[in-house]
Amino acid sequence: MLTEVTATRYITPLREGGSLPGLVEADDLGTYVMKFTGAGQGRRTLVAEVISGELARRLGLRVPRLAVLDLDPAVGRAEPDEEVQALLHASPGPNLGMDYLPGSLGFDPLAYAVSPREAGRVVWFDALVNNVDRSWRNPNMLVWHGDLWLIDHGATLTWQHNWPAVEAAAARPYDASDHALAPCRPDLGAAADDLAPLVTAELLAEVTALVPDAWLVGDDETADPAALRARHAELLLARAAVVSEAITVGDPTPARPPAPPGWLLAPAPRRAGEGR
Structure with a gap:
Protein backbone atom coordinates (compact mmCIF):
# COMPACT_ATOMS: atom_id res chain seq x y z
CA MET A 1 0.00 0.00 0.00
CA LEU A 2 1.01 3.60 -0.46
CA THR A 3 2.07 5.43 2.69
CA GLU A 4 -0.89 7.14 4.35
CA VAL A 5 -0.30 10.56 5.94
CA THR A 6 -2.48 13.46 7.04
CA ALA A 7 -2.22 17.02 5.75
CA THR A 8 -1.52 19.44 8.61
CA ARG A 9 -0.95 22.73 6.78
CA TYR A 10 -1.87 24.08 3.37
CA ILE A 11 1.05 26.20 2.19
CA THR A 12 0.26 27.55 -1.26
CA PRO A 13 -1.38 26.67 -4.57
CA LEU A 14 0.84 25.65 -7.48
CA ARG A 15 -0.58 27.32 -10.56
CA GLU A 16 1.54 25.63 -13.19
CA GLY A 17 -0.95 22.79 -13.68
CA GLY A 18 -4.53 22.95 -14.87
CA SER A 19 -5.75 20.97 -11.84
CA LEU A 20 -4.41 23.57 -9.35
CA PRO A 21 -2.37 21.25 -7.11
CA GLY A 22 -1.29 22.59 -3.74
CA LEU A 23 1.84 22.44 -1.60
CA VAL A 24 1.09 21.01 1.86
CA GLU A 25 2.83 19.79 4.98
CA ALA A 26 1.89 16.44 6.55
CA ASP A 27 2.09 14.75 9.91
CA ASP A 28 5.18 12.78 8.86
CA LEU A 29 6.99 16.17 8.64
CA GLY A 30 7.15 15.80 4.86
CA THR A 31 6.15 18.37 2.25
CA TYR A 32 3.97 17.19 -0.62
CA VAL A 33 2.42 18.39 -3.83
CA MET A 34 -1.23 17.45 -3.31
CA LYS A 35 -3.45 16.49 -6.22
CA PHE A 36 -7.12 16.70 -5.36
CA THR A 37 -9.98 14.27 -5.88
CA GLY A 38 -12.27 17.28 -6.43
CA ALA A 39 -10.26 18.73 -9.33
CA GLY A 40 -12.04 19.11 -12.66
CA GLN A 41 -10.18 16.20 -14.31
CA GLY A 42 -11.63 13.79 -11.74
CA ARG A 43 -10.32 10.81 -9.84
CA ARG A 44 -9.24 8.89 -12.91
CA THR A 45 -6.23 11.16 -13.22
CA LEU A 46 -5.19 10.06 -9.72
CA VAL A 47 -5.58 6.43 -10.82
CA ALA A 48 -3.22 7.19 -13.69
CA GLU A 49 -0.77 8.97 -11.37
CA VAL A 50 -0.52 5.95 -9.08
CA ILE A 51 -0.38 3.18 -11.67
CA SER A 52 1.98 4.95 -14.05
CA GLY A 53 4.14 6.52 -11.36
CA GLU A 54 4.62 3.32 -9.39
CA LEU A 55 5.16 1.30 -12.56
CA ALA A 56 7.85 3.75 -13.65
CA ARG A 57 9.56 3.43 -10.27
CA ARG A 58 9.63 -0.36 -10.54
CA LEU A 59 11.13 -0.06 -14.02
CA GLY A 60 14.01 1.94 -12.56
CA LEU A 61 12.87 5.44 -13.51
CA ARG A 62 12.94 8.24 -10.94
CA VAL A 63 9.52 9.37 -9.70
CA PRO A 64 8.88 11.34 -6.48
CA ARG A 65 7.48 9.18 -3.70
CA LEU A 66 3.69 8.96 -3.73
CA ALA A 67 1.40 8.87 -0.71
CA VAL A 68 -2.29 8.89 0.12
CA LEU A 69 -2.78 12.26 1.81
CA ASP A 70 -5.83 12.65 4.03
CA LEU A 71 -7.29 16.15 3.88
CA ASP A 72 -9.48 18.07 6.30
CA PRO A 73 -10.50 21.18 4.30
CA ALA A 74 -10.12 23.21 7.49
CA VAL A 75 -6.31 23.11 7.14
CA GLY A 76 -6.63 25.64 4.31
CA ARG A 77 -9.07 28.00 5.97
CA ALA A 78 -6.56 30.88 5.78
CA GLU A 79 -6.23 30.58 1.99
CA PRO A 80 -7.86 33.70 0.48
CA ASP A 81 -8.42 32.37 -3.05
CA GLU A 82 -12.05 31.30 -3.50
CA GLU A 83 -11.16 28.84 -6.25
CA VAL A 84 -8.69 27.10 -3.94
CA GLN A 85 -11.24 27.04 -1.12
CA ALA A 86 -13.79 25.44 -3.44
CA LEU A 87 -11.24 22.81 -4.43
CA LEU A 88 -10.35 22.05 -0.82
CA HIS A 89 -13.98 21.67 0.20
CA ALA A 90 -14.62 19.40 -2.80
CA SER A 91 -11.77 17.08 -1.75
CA PRO A 92 -12.18 15.86 1.84
CA GLY A 93 -10.57 12.56 2.75
CA PRO A 94 -7.87 10.73 0.78
CA ASN A 95 -6.07 12.68 -1.95
CA LEU A 96 -2.77 12.04 -3.73
CA GLY A 97 0.50 13.40 -2.39
CA MET A 98 3.71 13.60 -4.40
CA ASP A 99 6.94 14.15 -2.47
CA TYR A 100 8.10 17.74 -2.99
CA LEU A 101 11.63 18.03 -4.41
CA PRO A 102 12.98 21.31 -2.98
CA GLY A 103 15.34 23.18 -5.26
CA SER A 104 14.49 21.11 -8.33
CA LEU A 105 14.48 22.76 -11.73
CA GLY A 106 12.24 22.20 -14.71
CA PHE A 107 13.91 20.13 -17.41
CA ASP A 108 15.70 22.24 -20.02
CA PRO A 109 17.35 20.29 -22.86
CA LEU A 110 19.86 23.11 -23.34
CA ALA A 111 21.02 22.89 -19.74
CA TYR A 112 20.80 19.15 -19.02
CA ALA A 113 22.09 16.39 -21.27
CA VAL A 114 20.20 13.09 -21.39
CA SER A 115 21.90 10.01 -22.80
CA PRO A 116 20.24 8.08 -25.65
CA ARG A 117 19.83 5.11 -23.29
CA GLU A 118 18.01 7.10 -20.59
CA ALA A 119 15.95 8.96 -23.18
CA GLY A 120 14.95 5.65 -24.75
CA ARG A 121 13.78 4.27 -21.42
CA VAL A 122 11.59 7.32 -20.74
CA VAL A 123 10.10 7.35 -24.25
CA TRP A 124 9.44 3.60 -24.15
CA PHE A 125 7.71 3.91 -20.78
CA ASP A 126 5.62 6.88 -21.96
CA ALA A 127 4.55 4.87 -24.99
CA VAL A 143 16.25 17.90 -12.56
CA TRP A 144 17.07 17.34 -8.89
CA HIS A 145 20.55 16.72 -7.48
CA GLY A 146 21.77 16.18 -11.02
CA ASP A 147 19.24 13.46 -11.89
CA LEU A 148 16.18 13.42 -14.15
CA TRP A 149 12.83 12.90 -12.37
CA LEU A 150 9.46 12.20 -13.99
CA ILE A 151 6.33 13.93 -12.66
CA ASP A 152 2.66 14.44 -13.53
CA HIS A 153 1.28 11.21 -14.97
CA GLY A 154 -2.38 12.17 -14.84
CA ALA A 155 -2.57 12.21 -18.64
CA THR A 156 -1.58 8.55 -19.02
CA LEU A 157 -3.75 5.41 -19.29
CA THR A 158 -6.06 7.35 -21.58
CA TRP A 159 -8.08 4.22 -22.37
CA GLN A 160 -9.82 4.49 -18.99
CA HIS A 161 -11.72 7.49 -20.36
CA ASN A 162 -13.27 5.29 -23.06
CA TRP A 163 -13.49 1.70 -21.84
CA PRO A 164 -15.76 0.56 -24.72
CA ALA A 165 -12.85 1.13 -27.13
CA VAL A 166 -10.24 -0.52 -24.93
CA GLU A 167 -9.73 -3.53 -27.23
CA ALA A 168 -7.86 -1.34 -29.71
CA ALA A 169 -5.69 0.31 -27.07
CA ALA A 170 -3.03 -2.40 -26.80
CA ALA A 171 -1.69 -1.76 -30.30
CA ARG A 172 -2.41 1.97 -30.39
CA PRO A 173 0.41 3.86 -32.15
CA TYR A 174 2.52 6.28 -30.13
CA ASP A 175 3.94 9.26 -31.99
CA ALA A 176 6.95 10.49 -30.02
CA SER A 177 7.89 13.18 -32.52
CA ASP A 178 7.01 15.94 -30.04
CA HIS A 179 8.36 14.12 -26.99
CA ALA A 180 10.64 16.31 -24.87
CA LEU A 181 13.44 13.73 -25.21
CA ALA A 182 13.06 13.02 -28.93
CA PRO A 183 16.08 15.24 -29.77
CA CYS A 184 18.25 13.09 -27.47
CA ARG A 185 18.27 10.21 -30.00
CA PRO A 186 16.42 7.77 -27.71
CA ASP A 187 17.72 4.21 -27.91
CA LEU A 188 14.38 2.45 -28.07
CA GLY A 189 15.85 -0.96 -28.87
CA ALA A 190 17.91 -1.03 -25.69
CA ALA A 191 14.92 0.25 -23.72
CA ALA A 192 12.71 -2.55 -25.01
CA ASP A 193 15.37 -5.14 -24.14
CA ASP A 194 15.72 -3.69 -20.63
CA LEU A 195 12.13 -2.92 -19.72
CA ALA A 196 9.72 -5.19 -21.60
CA PRO A 197 10.75 -8.36 -19.69
CA LEU A 198 10.09 -6.55 -16.39
CA VAL A 199 6.43 -5.85 -17.19
CA THR A 200 4.86 -9.02 -15.86
CA ALA A 201 1.38 -9.90 -14.67
CA GLU A 202 2.71 -10.09 -11.11
CA LEU A 203 4.25 -6.62 -11.29
CA LEU A 204 1.09 -5.09 -12.74
CA ALA A 205 -1.06 -6.75 -10.08
CA GLU A 206 1.20 -5.22 -7.44
CA VAL A 207 1.02 -1.75 -8.96
CA THR A 208 -2.73 -1.66 -9.61
CA ALA A 209 -3.39 -2.87 -6.05
CA LEU A 210 -1.97 0.42 -4.76
CA VAL A 211 -4.93 2.45 -6.08
CA PRO A 212 -7.62 3.17 -3.46
CA ASP A 213 -10.98 1.65 -4.36
CA ALA A 214 -12.76 5.02 -4.14
CA TRP A 215 -10.59 6.50 -6.89
CA LEU A 216 -11.27 3.59 -9.23
CA VAL A 217 -15.04 3.65 -8.96
CA GLY A 218 -15.56 7.40 -8.57
CA ASP A 219 -19.27 8.05 -8.09
CA ASP A 220 -20.31 4.74 -9.68
CA GLU A 221 -21.27 2.56 -6.74
CA THR A 222 -21.91 -0.39 -9.09
CA ALA A 223 -18.32 -0.43 -10.41
CA ASP A 224 -16.05 -3.30 -9.39
CA PRO A 225 -12.58 -2.11 -8.27
CA ALA A 226 -11.03 -5.55 -8.76
CA ALA A 227 -12.34 -5.76 -12.32
CA LEU A 228 -11.02 -2.28 -13.15
CA ARG A 229 -7.59 -3.16 -11.76
CA ALA A 230 -7.58 -6.33 -13.87
CA ARG A 231 -8.51 -4.41 -17.02
CA HIS A 232 -5.64 -1.97 -16.53
CA ALA A 233 -3.20 -4.80 -15.84
CA GLU A 234 -4.33 -6.87 -18.84
CA LEU A 235 -4.09 -3.89 -21.18
CA LEU A 236 -0.62 -2.90 -19.99
CA LEU A 237 0.64 -6.47 -20.22
CA ALA A 238 -0.64 -6.79 -23.79
CA ARG A 239 0.74 -3.39 -24.72
CA ALA A 240 4.20 -4.16 -23.32
CA ALA A 241 4.53 -7.01 -25.80
CA VAL A 242 3.93 -4.85 -28.88
CA VAL A 243 4.59 -1.24 -27.93
CA SER A 244 8.13 -1.16 -29.33
CA GLU A 245 6.70 -1.51 -32.85
CA ALA A 246 4.10 1.17 -32.16
CA ILE A 247 6.55 4.03 -31.48
CA THR A 248 7.45 6.51 -34.21
CA VAL A 249 9.79 9.50 -33.92
CA GLY A 250 9.53 11.97 -36.78
CA ASP A 251 9.76 15.72 -37.24
CA PRO A 252 8.12 17.75 -34.45
CA THR A 253 4.91 19.56 -35.21
CA PRO A 254 4.86 23.35 -35.69
CA ALA A 255 5.13 25.57 -32.64
CA ARG A 256 1.38 26.04 -32.39
CA PRO A 257 0.19 23.10 -30.24
CA PRO A 258 -2.74 20.91 -31.21
CA ALA A 259 -5.85 20.95 -29.05
CA PRO A 260 -5.45 18.75 -25.94
CA PRO A 261 -7.91 15.93 -25.25
CA GLY A 262 -11.29 17.14 -24.06
CA TRP A 263 -11.03 15.38 -20.69
CA LEU A 264 -7.96 17.51 -19.89
CA LEU A 265 -10.09 20.62 -20.34
CA ALA A 266 -12.67 19.73 -17.70
CA PRO A 267 -13.98 22.80 -15.90
CA ALA A 268 -12.36 23.85 -12.63
CA PRO A 269 -14.40 23.65 -9.41
CA ARG A 270 -17.06 26.34 -9.18
CA ARG A 271 -16.05 29.39 -7.16
CA ALA A 272 -17.83 29.98 -3.89
CA GLY A 273 -21.05 31.90 -4.46
CA GLU A 274 -21.32 31.11 -8.15
CA GLY A 275 -24.66 29.91 -9.50
CA ARG A 276 -25.29 26.34 -10.47
Whole structure:
Protein backbone atom coordinates (compact mmCIF):
# COMPACT_ATOMS: atom_id res chain seq x y z
CA MET A 1 0.00 0.00 0.00
CA LEU A 2 1.01 3.60 -0.46
CA THR A 3 2.07 5.43 2.69
CA GLU A 4 -0.89 7.14 4.35
CA VAL A 5 -0.30 10.56 5.94
CA THR A 6 -2.48 13.46 7.04
CA ALA A 7 -2.22 17.02 5.75
CA THR A 8 -1.52 19.44 8.61
CA ARG A 9 -0.95 22.73 6.78
CA TYR A 10 -1.87 24.08 3.37
CA ILE A 11 1.05 26.20 2.19
CA THR A 12 0.26 27.55 -1.26
CA PRO A 13 -1.38 26.67 -4.57
CA LEU A 14 0.84 25.65 -7.48
CA ARG A 15 -0.58 27.32 -10.56
CA GLU A 16 1.54 25.63 -13.19
CA GLY A 17 -0.95 22.79 -13.68
CA GLY A 18 -4.53 22.95 -14.87
CA SER A 19 -5.75 20.97 -11.84
CA LEU A 20 -4.41 23.57 -9.35
CA PRO A 21 -2.37 21.25 -7.11
CA GLY A 22 -1.29 22.59 -3.74
CA LEU A 23 1.84 22.44 -1.60
CA VAL A 24 1.09 21.01 1.86
CA GLU A 25 2.83 19.79 4.98
CA ALA A 26 1.89 16.44 6.55
CA ASP A 27 2.09 14.75 9.91
CA ASP A 28 5.18 12.78 8.86
CA LEU A 29 6.99 16.17 8.64
CA GLY A 30 7.15 15.80 4.86
CA THR A 31 6.15 18.37 2.25
CA TYR A 32 3.97 17.19 -0.62
CA VAL A 33 2.42 18.39 -3.83
CA MET A 34 -1.23 17.45 -3.31
CA LYS A 35 -3.45 16.49 -6.22
CA PHE A 36 -7.12 16.70 -5.36
CA THR A 37 -9.98 14.27 -5.88
CA GLY A 38 -12.27 17.28 -6.43
CA ALA A 39 -10.26 18.73 -9.33
CA GLY A 40 -12.04 19.11 -12.66
CA GLN A 41 -10.18 16.20 -14.31
CA GLY A 42 -11.63 13.79 -11.74
CA ARG A 43 -10.32 10.81 -9.84
CA ARG A 44 -9.24 8.89 -12.91
CA THR A 45 -6.23 11.16 -13.22
CA LEU A 46 -5.19 10.06 -9.72
CA VAL A 47 -5.58 6.43 -10.82
CA ALA A 48 -3.22 7.19 -13.69
CA GLU A 49 -0.77 8.97 -11.37
CA VAL A 50 -0.52 5.95 -9.08
CA ILE A 51 -0.38 3.18 -11.67
CA SER A 52 1.98 4.95 -14.05
CA GLY A 53 4.14 6.52 -11.36
CA GLU A 54 4.62 3.32 -9.39
CA LEU A 55 5.16 1.30 -12.56
CA ALA A 56 7.85 3.75 -13.65
CA ARG A 57 9.56 3.43 -10.27
CA ARG A 58 9.63 -0.36 -10.54
CA LEU A 59 11.13 -0.06 -14.02
CA GLY A 60 14.01 1.94 -12.56
CA LEU A 61 12.87 5.44 -13.51
CA ARG A 62 12.94 8.24 -10.94
CA VAL A 63 9.52 9.37 -9.70
CA PRO A 64 8.88 11.34 -6.48
CA ARG A 65 7.48 9.18 -3.70
CA LEU A 66 3.69 8.96 -3.73
CA ALA A 67 1.40 8.87 -0.71
CA VAL A 68 -2.29 8.89 0.12
CA LEU A 69 -2.78 12.26 1.81
CA ASP A 70 -5.83 12.65 4.03
CA LEU A 71 -7.29 16.15 3.88
CA ASP A 72 -9.48 18.07 6.30
CA PRO A 73 -10.50 21.18 4.30
CA ALA A 74 -10.12 23.21 7.49
CA VAL A 75 -6.31 23.11 7.14
CA GLY A 76 -6.63 25.64 4.31
CA ARG A 77 -9.07 28.00 5.97
CA ALA A 78 -6.56 30.88 5.78
CA GLU A 79 -6.23 30.58 1.99
CA PRO A 80 -7.86 33.70 0.48
CA ASP A 81 -8.42 32.37 -3.05
CA GLU A 82 -12.05 31.30 -3.50
CA GLU A 83 -11.16 28.84 -6.25
CA VAL A 84 -8.69 27.10 -3.94
CA GLN A 85 -11.24 27.04 -1.12
CA ALA A 86 -13.79 25.44 -3.44
CA LEU A 87 -11.24 22.81 -4.43
CA LEU A 88 -10.35 22.05 -0.82
CA HIS A 89 -13.98 21.67 0.20
CA ALA A 90 -14.62 19.40 -2.80
CA SER A 91 -11.77 17.08 -1.75
CA PRO A 92 -12.18 15.86 1.84
CA GLY A 93 -10.57 12.56 2.75
CA PRO A 94 -7.87 10.73 0.78
CA ASN A 95 -6.07 12.68 -1.95
CA LEU A 96 -2.77 12.04 -3.73
CA GLY A 97 0.50 13.40 -2.39
CA MET A 98 3.71 13.60 -4.40
CA ASP A 99 6.94 14.15 -2.47
CA TYR A 100 8.10 17.74 -2.99
CA LEU A 101 11.63 18.03 -4.41
CA PRO A 102 12.98 21.31 -2.98
CA GLY A 103 15.34 23.18 -5.26
CA SER A 104 14.49 21.11 -8.33
CA LEU A 105 14.48 22.76 -11.73
CA GLY A 106 12.24 22.20 -14.71
CA PHE A 107 13.91 20.13 -17.41
CA ASP A 108 15.70 22.24 -20.02
CA PRO A 109 17.35 20.29 -22.86
CA LEU A 110 19.86 23.11 -23.34
CA ALA A 111 21.02 22.89 -19.74
CA TYR A 112 20.80 19.15 -19.02
CA ALA A 113 22.09 16.39 -21.27
CA VAL A 114 20.20 13.09 -21.39
CA SER A 115 21.90 10.01 -22.80
CA PRO A 116 20.24 8.08 -25.65
CA ARG A 117 19.83 5.11 -23.29
CA GLU A 118 18.01 7.10 -20.59
CA ALA A 119 15.95 8.96 -23.18
CA GLY A 120 14.95 5.65 -24.75
CA ARG A 121 13.78 4.27 -21.42
CA VAL A 122 11.59 7.32 -20.74
CA VAL A 123 10.10 7.35 -24.25
CA TRP A 124 9.44 3.60 -24.15
CA PHE A 125 7.71 3.91 -20.78
CA ASP A 126 5.62 6.88 -21.96
CA ALA A 127 4.55 4.87 -24.99
CA LEU A 128 3.59 1.94 -22.75
CA VAL A 129 1.26 4.11 -20.63
CA ASN A 130 0.28 6.31 -23.59
CA ASN A 131 1.46 9.53 -21.97
CA VAL A 132 0.07 12.43 -24.01
CA ASP A 133 1.67 15.10 -21.82
CA ARG A 134 5.46 14.98 -21.96
CA SER A 135 6.09 17.07 -25.04
CA TRP A 136 8.67 19.78 -25.63
CA ARG A 137 5.91 22.25 -24.77
CA ASN A 138 5.35 20.74 -21.32
CA PRO A 139 8.11 18.25 -20.41
CA ASN A 140 6.80 17.27 -16.95
CA MET A 141 10.33 16.42 -15.86
CA LEU A 142 12.52 17.90 -13.15
CA VAL A 143 16.25 17.90 -12.56
CA TRP A 144 17.07 17.34 -8.89
CA HIS A 145 20.55 16.72 -7.48
CA GLY A 146 21.77 16.18 -11.02
CA ASP A 147 19.24 13.46 -11.89
CA LEU A 148 16.18 13.42 -14.15
CA TRP A 149 12.83 12.90 -12.37
CA LEU A 150 9.46 12.20 -13.99
CA ILE A 151 6.33 13.93 -12.66
CA ASP A 152 2.66 14.44 -13.53
CA HIS A 153 1.28 11.21 -14.97
CA GLY A 154 -2.38 12.17 -14.84
CA ALA A 155 -2.57 12.21 -18.64
CA THR A 156 -1.58 8.55 -19.02
CA LEU A 157 -3.75 5.41 -19.29
CA THR A 158 -6.06 7.35 -21.58
CA TRP A 159 -8.08 4.22 -22.37
CA GLN A 160 -9.82 4.49 -18.99
CA HIS A 161 -11.72 7.49 -20.36
CA ASN A 162 -13.27 5.29 -23.06
CA TRP A 163 -13.49 1.70 -21.84
CA PRO A 164 -15.76 0.56 -24.72
CA ALA A 165 -12.85 1.13 -27.13
CA VAL A 166 -10.24 -0.52 -24.93
CA GLU A 167 -9.73 -3.53 -27.23
CA ALA A 168 -7.86 -1.34 -29.71
CA ALA A 169 -5.69 0.31 -27.07
CA ALA A 170 -3.03 -2.40 -26.80
CA ALA A 171 -1.69 -1.76 -30.30
CA ARG A 172 -2.41 1.97 -30.39
CA PRO A 173 0.41 3.86 -32.15
CA TYR A 174 2.52 6.28 -30.13
CA ASP A 175 3.94 9.26 -31.99
CA ALA A 176 6.95 10.49 -30.02
CA SER A 177 7.89 13.18 -32.52
CA ASP A 178 7.01 15.94 -30.04
CA HIS A 179 8.36 14.12 -26.99
CA ALA A 180 10.64 16.31 -24.87
CA LEU A 181 13.44 13.73 -25.21
CA ALA A 182 13.06 13.02 -28.93
CA PRO A 183 16.08 15.24 -29.77
CA CYS A 184 18.25 13.09 -27.47
CA ARG A 185 18.27 10.21 -30.00
CA PRO A 186 16.42 7.77 -27.71
CA ASP A 187 17.72 4.21 -27.91
CA LEU A 188 14.38 2.45 -28.07
CA GLY A 189 15.85 -0.96 -28.87
CA ALA A 190 17.91 -1.03 -25.69
CA ALA A 191 14.92 0.25 -23.72
CA ALA A 192 12.71 -2.55 -25.01
CA ASP A 193 15.37 -5.14 -24.14
CA ASP A 194 15.72 -3.69 -20.63
CA LEU A 195 12.13 -2.92 -19.72
CA ALA A 196 9.72 -5.19 -21.60
CA PRO A 197 10.75 -8.36 -19.69
CA LEU A 198 10.09 -6.55 -16.39
CA VAL A 199 6.43 -5.85 -17.19
CA THR A 200 4.86 -9.02 -15.86
CA ALA A 201 1.38 -9.90 -14.67
CA GLU A 202 2.71 -10.09 -11.11
CA LEU A 203 4.25 -6.62 -11.29
CA LEU A 204 1.09 -5.09 -12.74
CA ALA A 205 -1.06 -6.75 -10.08
CA GLU A 206 1.20 -5.22 -7.44
CA VAL A 207 1.02 -1.75 -8.96
CA THR A 208 -2.73 -1.66 -9.61
CA ALA A 209 -3.39 -2.87 -6.05
CA LEU A 210 -1.97 0.42 -4.76
CA VAL A 211 -4.93 2.45 -6.08
CA PRO A 212 -7.62 3.17 -3.46
CA ASP A 213 -10.98 1.65 -4.36
CA ALA A 214 -12.76 5.02 -4.14
CA TRP A 215 -10.59 6.50 -6.89
CA LEU A 216 -11.27 3.59 -9.23
CA VAL A 217 -15.04 3.65 -8.96
CA GLY A 218 -15.56 7.40 -8.57
CA ASP A 219 -19.27 8.05 -8.09
CA ASP A 220 -20.31 4.74 -9.68
CA GLU A 221 -21.27 2.56 -6.74
CA THR A 222 -21.91 -0.39 -9.09
CA ALA A 223 -18.32 -0.43 -10.41
CA ASP A 224 -16.05 -3.30 -9.39
CA PRO A 225 -12.58 -2.11 -8.27
CA ALA A 226 -11.03 -5.55 -8.76
CA ALA A 227 -12.34 -5.76 -12.32
CA LEU A 228 -11.02 -2.28 -13.15
CA ARG A 229 -7.59 -3.16 -11.76
CA ALA A 230 -7.58 -6.33 -13.87
CA ARG A 231 -8.51 -4.41 -17.02
CA HIS A 232 -5.64 -1.97 -16.53
CA ALA A 233 -3.20 -4.80 -15.84
CA GLU A 234 -4.33 -6.87 -18.84
CA LEU A 235 -4.09 -3.89 -21.18
CA LEU A 236 -0.62 -2.90 -19.99
CA LEU A 237 0.64 -6.47 -20.22
CA ALA A 238 -0.64 -6.79 -23.79
CA ARG A 239 0.74 -3.39 -24.72
CA ALA A 240 4.20 -4.16 -23.32
CA ALA A 241 4.53 -7.01 -25.80
CA VAL A 242 3.93 -4.85 -28.88
CA VAL A 243 4.59 -1.24 -27.93
CA SER A 244 8.13 -1.16 -29.33
CA GLU A 245 6.70 -1.51 -32.85
CA ALA A 246 4.10 1.17 -32.16
CA ILE A 247 6.55 4.03 -31.48
CA THR A 248 7.45 6.51 -34.21
CA VAL A 249 9.79 9.50 -33.92
CA GLY A 250 9.53 11.97 -36.78
CA ASP A 251 9.76 15.72 -37.24
CA PRO A 252 8.12 17.75 -34.45
CA THR A 253 4.91 19.56 -35.21
CA PRO A 254 4.86 23.35 -35.69
CA ALA A 255 5.13 25.57 -32.64
CA ARG A 256 1.38 26.04 -32.39
CA PRO A 257 0.19 23.10 -30.24
CA PRO A 258 -2.74 20.91 -31.21
CA ALA A 259 -5.85 20.95 -29.05
CA PRO A 260 -5.45 18.75 -25.94
CA PRO A 261 -7.91 15.93 -25.25
CA GLY A 262 -11.29 17.14 -24.06
CA TRP A 263 -11.03 15.38 -20.69
CA LEU A 264 -7.96 17.51 -19.89
CA LEU A 265 -10.09 20.62 -20.34
CA ALA A 266 -12.67 19.73 -17.70
CA PRO A 267 -13.98 22.80 -15.90
CA ALA A 268 -12.36 23.85 -12.63
CA PRO A 269 -14.40 23.65 -9.41
CA ARG A 270 -17.06 26.34 -9.18
CA ARG A 271 -16.05 29.39 -7.16
CA ALA A 272 -17.83 29.98 -3.89
CA GLY A 273 -21.05 31.90 -4.46
CA GLU A 274 -21.32 31.11 -8.15
CA GLY A 275 -24.66 29.91 -9.50
CA ARG A 276 -25.29 26.34 -10.47
